[in-house]
Amino acid sequence: MDVIRVQAEDFTLATEYKACTDVAGRDCGAIATFVGLVRQADGDTQVTGLHLEHYPGMTEASIEKIVEDARQRWSLQHIRVIHRIGELSAGSQIVLVVVASTHRPDAFAACEFIMDLLKTEAVFWKKEIRSTGEIWIKSTAGDYDRRDGWENAATSSMK
Amino acid sequence: MDVIRVQAEDFTLATEYKACTDVAGRDCGAIATFVGLVRQADGDTQVTGLHLEHYPGMTEASIEKIVEDARQRWSLQHIRVIHRIGELSAGSQIVLVVVASTHRPDAFAACEFIMDLLKTEAVFWKKEIRSTGEIWIKSTAGDYDRRDGWENAATSSMK
Amino acid sequence: MKVNVLFFASLKEDLGVSEIELDVSMLAGRSELLSALKNELGTECVAPVLEENVSIAINRRIEKGDFALKDGDEIAFLPPITGG
Amino acid sequence: MKVNVLFFASLKEDLGVSEIELDVSMLAGRSELLSALKNELGTECVAPVLEENVSIAINRRIEKGDFALKDGDEIAFLPPITGG
Numbered sequence: 303m304d305v306i307r308v309q310a311e312d313f314t315l316a317t318e319y320k321a322c323t324d325v326a327g328r329d330c331g332a333i334a335t336f337v338g339l340v341r342q343a344d345g346d347t348q349v350t351g352l353h354l355e356h357y358p359g360m361t362e363a364s365i366e367k368i369v370e371d372a373r374q375r376w377s378l379q380h381i382r383v384i385h386r387i388g389e390l391s392a393g394s395q396i397v398l399v400v401v402a403s404t405h406r407p408d409a410f411a412a413c414e415f416i417m418d419l420l421k422t423e424a425v426f427w428k429k430e431i432r433s434t435g436e437i438w439i440k441s442t443a444g445d446y447d448r449r450d451g452w453e454n455a456a457t458s459s460m461k
Numbered sequence: 462m463d464v465i466r467v468q469a470e471d472f473t474l475a476t477e478y479k480a481c482t483d484v485a486g487r488d489c490g491a492i493a494t495f496v497g498l499v500r501q502a503d504g505d506t507q508v509t510g511l512h513l514e515h516y517p518g519m520t521e522a523s524i525e526k527i528v529e530d531a532r533q534r535w536s537l538q539h540i541r542v543i544h545r546i547g548e549l550s551a552g553s554q555i556v557l558v559v560v561a562s563t564h565r566p567d568a569f570a571a572c573e574f575i576m577d578l579l580k581t582e583a584v585f586w587k588k589e590i591r592s593t594g595e596i597w598i599k600s601t602a603g604d605y606d607r608r609d610g611w612e613n614a615a616t617s618s619m620k
Numbered sequence: 621m622k623v624n625v626l627f628f629a630s631l632k633e634d635l636g637v638s639e640i641e642l643d644v645s646m647l648a649g650r651s652e653l654l655s656a657l658k659n660e661l662g663t664e665c666v667a668p669v670l671e672e673n674v675s676i677a678i679n680r681r682i683e684k685g686d687f688a689l690k691d692g693d694e695i696a697f698l699p700p701i702t703g704g
Numbered sequence: 705m706k707v708n709v710l711f712f713a714s715l716k717e718d719l720g721v722s723e724i725e726l727d728v729s730m731l732a733g734r735s736e737l738l739s740a741l742k743n744e745l746g747t748e749c750v751a752p753v754l755e756e757n758v759s760i761a762i763n764r765r766i767e768k769g770d771f772a773l774k775d776g777d778e779i780a781f782l783p784p785i786t787g788g
Contacts, residue, residue, distance in 0.1 A: 314475070315474065315475060315478050315494075316473070316474060316475030316478075319474050319475075319496070323498070328500070328501035328502045328551075328552075329500055329501070329502055330498055330500065331497060331498050331499075331500040332495070332496075332497060332498070333495070333496045333498065334493070334494070334495050334572075335474075335493070335494045335495075335496075336491070336492070336493050336494075336565065336568070336569070337478075337491075337492045337494075338490060338491060338565065338704055339482070339489055339490050339491070339492065340490075341487070341488055341489065341490040341563065342487035342488070343487045343488055355628060355629050357626075357628060357677075357680070357696060357698070359680050360677060360680035360681075360696070363680065364701075365703075385703060385704075392487075393487075396704075397703070397704050404500065406495065406497065406573075406576055406788075407603075407607070409495070410495070410569070410572070410573045410576075413493075413569070414565075414569045417565055417569075417704050418704075420703040420704035421702055421703060421704040422701075422702065423701075423703075424701065424702075424703030424704065425698070425701050425703070426701060426702060426703035426704075427628060427629030427630070427699065427701060427702070428702055428703075429629070429630075438629060438630045438699070439702055440700045440702060441700065441701075441702045444566075445702070448566070497788055514712060514713050516710075516712060516761075516764070516780060516782070518764050519761060519764035519765075519780070522764065523785075524787075544787060544788075555788075556787070556788050565704075576788055577788075579787040579788035580786055580787060580788040581785075581786065582785075582787075583785065583786075583787030583788065584782070584785050584787070585785060585786060585787035585788075586712060586713030586714070586783065586785060586786070587786055587787075588713070588714075597713060597714045597783070598786055599784045599786060600784065600785075600786045604786070
């Protein structure tokens with residue numbers, strides 16, 4: 303069973319990695335993880351924090367859809383996605399993705415795919431608290447390009 | 462300063478992740494990590510362990526070269542590569558790569574690049590101890606394809 | 621009949637409200653919903669809700685076309701989403 | 705002059721030795737090195753070392769072409785490498 307959590311509390315990479323290796327099984331040879339952090343600066347602009355809002359129920363469903371899509375595309379043993387909400391100070395952890403697979407290409411691709419789709423398809427709203435004011439963040443053109451890139455990409459690269 | 466270690470001892474993802482966030486700095490927004498494990502089975506073949514040999518000095522230099530290449534290609538804040546040697550039992554951790562960057566595309570690409578080049582360019586030898594006998598592992602055609610794929614790939618995807 | 625309307629993020633800030641109850645007729649569609657919203661919040665106030673990049677979700681599912689509301693439906697106005 | 709020769713992994717197993725000292729002439733090249741190796745280990749025994757996929761490193765640097773050895777050089781025969 304994959305794990306999807308939306309929570310205010312921080313997460314611990316070590317705990318989630320351990321939980322992943324506990325269930326990934328005998329064929330697991332590759333674990334790719336990604337942690338997104340609140341940047342403390344964006345160029346010259348100082349960022350003091352992030353406000354993250356979600357829509358209970360719909361947000362979880364949007365992540366489930368992304369995880370199911372990843373499972374359709376690659377051969378994966380286990381997936382964990384944890385996304386925080388609420389008020390996050392600069393430097394805080396925002397999001398964690400852990401993917402276990404037999405081979406590294408599938409683990410890498412699925413981890414990156416999930417992060418890319420979280421940017422454009424997951425139901426969250428982010429407000430950056432900057433020294434110059436508050437601003438609601440939108441997906442960038444680059445985010446959409448990366449999402450669209452997956453549509454033509456090869457699926458399982460297992461050999 | 463990036464960190465490269467070749468060691469018999471096991472490593473702890475949590476410790477290395479913490480060390481990475483400690484030095485990655487204010488602009489760090491993305492940490493991609495990869496752990497390679499000794500698979501306990503390869504299809505129907507049971508694997509009981511792995512023997513990993515290296516050439517002191519030359520092995521470290523080969524990893525340094527890979528890390529420098531990654532730094533040339535992408536905008537990265539910190540890189541850690543730990544590679545184990547000696548006798549590893551099935552299920553053990555073999556290799557860890559941690560990459561910190563401002564944005565996720567660079568962190569993902571560099572982490573995958575380093576793993577791909579470790580497969581073909583790093584000076585290690587691996588003997589798999591199987592239920593059916595011992596076998597020295599070679600890079601696969603797929604490994605070389607993936608290495609060669611980087612030669613034509615775009616470099617920094619920062620926007 | 622009654623439906624529940626939710627506003628998130630920038631819309632919640634712009635409108636100064638996160639949730640209202642609206643009275644609409646059985647099987648009300650998109651235009652009747654928006655009319656009811658204008659009556660309730662005032663035409664000027666409702667402008668941010670009508671922007672092109674705002675999605676409507678009925679019972680937590682995005683509806684891009686028209687729809688027919690039922691009693692107790694939960695309608696959400698979603699400004700552009702981004703996670704990760 | 706003396707040079708040190710190392711064998712790794714499958715070569716070490718095949719030859720049953722990880723390190724030998726060879727006596728070669730100043731500036732000896734690839735062919736003289738291999739001749740000295742044959743004399744030392746026996747022609748049959750040395751076959752694995754001559755396989756196409758075996759690389760030679762002089763002082764920890766792969767040398768694909770010919771070379772000229774100096775006193776105290778460390779020569780390593782490397783079967784196909786793979787890490788990760």
